[in-house]
Structures are given as structure tokens and as C-alpha cells.
Amino acid sequence: MNIILANPRGFCAGVNMAIDALETALRLFGSPLYVYHEIVHNRPIVEKFQKLGVVFVDDIAEVPTGGTVLYSAHGVSPVIRKHSEERNLRAIDATCPLVTKVHKEAIKFAREGYTIVLIGHEGHDEVIGTMGEAPANMVLVEDAADVAALTLPADTKLAFLTQTTLSVDEARAVIEALKQKYPQVVGPNKDDICYATQNRQDAVKKLVTEADVVLVLGSQNSSNSQRLAELARTTGTPAHLIDRVSELRDEWFRADDTVLVTAGASAPEEHVQDCIDYLKRKFGASVETRTVREEDVNFPLPRELRVLTNA
Known part of the structure; x- marks a missing residue:
């Protein structure tokens, strides 16, 4: 392995x-x-x-x-x-601070009289907080179908914002649908999707073509972790989202598999290493670290x- x-x-x-x-x-x-x-x-x-x-x-x-x-x-x-x-x-x-940035954008757009389309997942803590900044001015959409169902007047003064932990590709598709339906829509000067979410997705995109199976460390209620597993599956590669080594199942793997291992932005490294240690013991796995992008951000x-x- x-x-x-x-x-x-x-x-x-x-x-x-x-x-x-x-x-x-x-x-x-x-x-x-x-x-x-x-x-x-x-x-x-x-x-x-x-x-x-x-x-x-x-x-x-x-x-x-x-x-x-x-x-x-x-x-x-x-x-x-x-x-x-x-x-x-x-x-x-x-x-x-990247979530705070979205809150400030919501306040600014609302103050300027925009109706705001927030692209995100209903019930997510971040979405609830952002919508609370301007509830009278904001409508939530999750996908292009939700955009198609919008009944806002064609000339509405419209802006969009996004949840920071979305799939970059999915968010882009929803924004494109918005722009086609409402050409006047405006957005933030810089993308709202956070650098870490994008970097982890980019790493999976680049490396998944070499993998037989993908292992994502992260919780089921972690939006960015879910997106990593979904991204891998869109290529036809099996992907498993787990919190810790005790959730690993031997039947997910063959002895000669190439396994791509990654972790969502809230997953501790110790659980990544526990899983690697298990695969080493069980399947004699060797490990190759592949760096797609360096990060040096601190708050x-x-x-x-x-x-x-x-x-």
C-alpha cells in the first residue's frame, strides 16, 4: 500500500x-x-x-x-x-476573521439597500450568524435550482455572499446561475470562500487521480470536510469521512491500494497520524507527503x- x-x-x-x-x-x-x-x-x-x-x-x-x-x-x-x-x-x-469579513460585507450591502443572496447550507452555524446581520435583506440559496426558484423582480438591486466553507466549484456554479438570471448582481471584491477550504480542495483535486481510495479526517457536521469527500467522489473514487482511527474498516482497502489521506480544516493532526500508523501496521503502507501549496496564515x-x- x-x-x-x-x-x-x-x-x-x-x-x-x-x-x-x-x-x-x-x-x-x-x-x-x-x-x-x-x-x-x-x-x-x-x-x-x-x-x-x-x-x-x-x-x-x-x-x-x-x-x-x-x-x-x-x-x-x-x-x-x-x-x-x-x-x-x-x-x-x-x-x-474570514467569517467576520462576510458579516461586514452583509452589513455594508444591506446599508446600501441591496437584497443579499447568501449561498450556503441551511442550518449551518455560520449561515445563521451571517443571516442575522441583515435578516430583512437576505435570502438563502444552496444550489442552482434554488436560484431558478427565486422570484425577485428582474431589476432588484442584488448582491451575493457565500459561506466560507463551500465547495469552490459548486459555489462558482451557483454564482454563474445568479449572474445569468440577474446580470446586475454584484459580489464582494474578493472571494468569501476561505483560503484553507480552497487549498485543501485544490490538493484533493490534484492528487485524487493517483488514488484508489480517499480517507478524509473530519466530522460529519464539518462542511469543509464533507466537501473534500464529495470532491473525491465526483471523480468516481471511493471516499470515507471519519473522525478517528476506530472508524476505519479494513474492507475499504486492498493490500496494493494507493490511499490519499487528507483532513478538514478542523481535524486534529493526531487522528491523521493514528490512521496512518494503523495502515502501516495492517497493510505495510509507505507514506509520501505531497505539498500542493504552502500556508503561513496566522490570526x-x-x-x-x-x-x-x-x-
């Missing part, structure tokens, strides 16, 4: 920042510490922090008055921020923590 280990893979700058923020907050304030939604969409990470006394909540009312709450990397709506203030919560904002800790740590 030959393993092609894709690089870049795993943690992005936003996930690194959010996890560092939560670890720092635990040191400073102790437990119980509350996080609004999952800090990142990864079950092993969530379970690790639960064991350390972190409580993940989906309703800000679950945080005791005067308590400490950390907003997840996916961002929150202004309503949640207002409720936090009303409950006198110490709020730490670990929203990824600072949230301001609320920087002032306390001088970071």
Missing part, C-alpha cells in the same frame, strides 16, 4: 485561533466555561474540552447570568451579542484575551 499524504490539510488559522482562545480562557477563568455552539465542528475536539469542564450550549440563556461565554469560530448574530450584554456575560469572540487571539495576556 502507498499513502499519499496531502499537504495542506487539517487545522486552518481560524481553527488554531479558536482552540488557542478556548485553552487560554480556561487557564484564565477556569471551569465551567461556556461556548456558544461547538467551538469548531469536530467531535474529538468538543469531547476533549467537555472533559476539561467546557459546556457547549445552543441557547445563550443556558449561560448563567454573569458567566463567561466564548463565541465559536463560526460567528454569531447581533441578537446573540445583545442577549449576552443583557445577561451581563463576559463574552470572548473567537469568530474566524491573533481575540481582543478580550489579548488585553489580559499581553499577547
Whole structure:
């Protein structure tokens, strides 16, 4: 067996920042510490922090008055921020700066009188937060069929934004459908899809042609991880999305397979290495790391923590 280990893979700058923020907050304030939604969409990470006394909540009312709450990397709506203030919560904002960028674009477009078409997945934490910035001005679409079903007047002053963790190709297809139906539509100056999402997808696109099977480390509720597995499957290559080595199944592999291994932007590297170690033991696999693009992006800790740590 030959393993092609894709690089870049795993943690992005936003996930690194959010996890560092939560670890720092635990040191400073102790437990119980509350996080609004999952800090990142990864079950092993969530379970690790639960064991350390972190409580993940989906309703800000679950945080005791005067308590400490950390907003997840996916961002929150202004309503949640207002409720936090009303409950006198110490709020730490670990929203990824690339998500914050989309929020600011939504505010700007709404202020200028645009109807905003948000391309994203209904119910995703990031989408909920973004739509909360301008709910009266925003409509959600997931695919070209949703665009076809739009009944906005032909001359509507229209703008589009995208969820940061979408498939680049799928988002491009939806944007093209929007432009065909509404030629006047405008978008952000730079793509909203984050650099890490795009880089991990590009690595899979380039390397999947050499693989018999693809292994993606990441959780089922991780949008960017799901997109990696879907991207591999569009080429006809079997792809499996798992959280940890215990989910591996020997019947997925043949002894002489070439296995492409990658990881979503919220998947810890230790689980990647656990899977590689298993395949080495079971199938005598050799490993070749293939770097498609270098990454050197870093985000600072949230301001609320920087002032306390001088970071």
C-alpha cells in the first residue's frame, strides 16, 4: 500500500485561533466555561474540552447570568451579542476573521439597500450568524435550482455572499446561475470562500487521480470536510469521512491500494497520524507527503484575551 499524504490539510488559522482562545480562557477563568455552539465542528475536539469542564450550549440563556461565554469560530448574530450584554456575560469572540469579513460585507450591502443572496447550507452555524446581520435583506440559496426558484423582480438591486466553507466549484456554479438570471448582481471584491477550504480542495483535486481510495479526517457536521469527500467522489473514487482511527474498516482497502489521506480544516493532526500508523501496521503502507501549496496564515487571539495576556 502507498499513502499519499496531502499537504495542506487539517487545522486552518481560524481553527488554531479558536482552540488557542478556548485553552487560554480556561487557564484564565477556569471551569465551567461556556461556548456558544461547538467551538469548531469536530467531535474529538468538543469531547476533549467537555472533559476539561467546557459546556457547549445552543441557547445563550443556558449561560448563567454573569458567566463567561466564548463565541465559536463560526460567528454569531447581533441578537446573540445583545442577549449576552443583557445577561451581563463576559463574552470572548473567537469568530474566524474570514467569517467576520462576510458579516461586514452583509452589513455594508444591506446599508446600501441591496437584497443579499447568501449561498450556503441551511442550518449551518455560520449561515445563521451571517443571516442575522441583515435578516430583512437576505435570502438563502444552496444550489442552482434554488436560484431558478427565486422570484425577485428582474431589476432588484442584488448582491451575493457565500459561506466560507463551500465547495469552490459548486459555489462558482451557483454564482454563474445568479449572474445569468440577474446580470446586475454584484459580489464582494474578493472571494468569501476561505483560503484553507480552497487549498485543501485544490490538493484533493490534484492528487485524487493517483488514488484508489480517499480517507478524509473530519466530522460529519464539518462542511469543509464533507466537501473534500464529495470532491473525491465526483471523480468516481471511493471516499470515507471519519473522525478517528476506530472508524476505519479494513474492507475499504486492498493490500496494493494507493490511499490519499487528507483532513478538514478542523481535524486534529493526531487522528491523521493514528490512521496512518494503523495502515502501516495492517497493510505495510509507505507514506509520501505531497505539498500542493504552502500556508503561513496566522490570526491573533481575540481582543478580550489579548488585553489580559499581553499577547
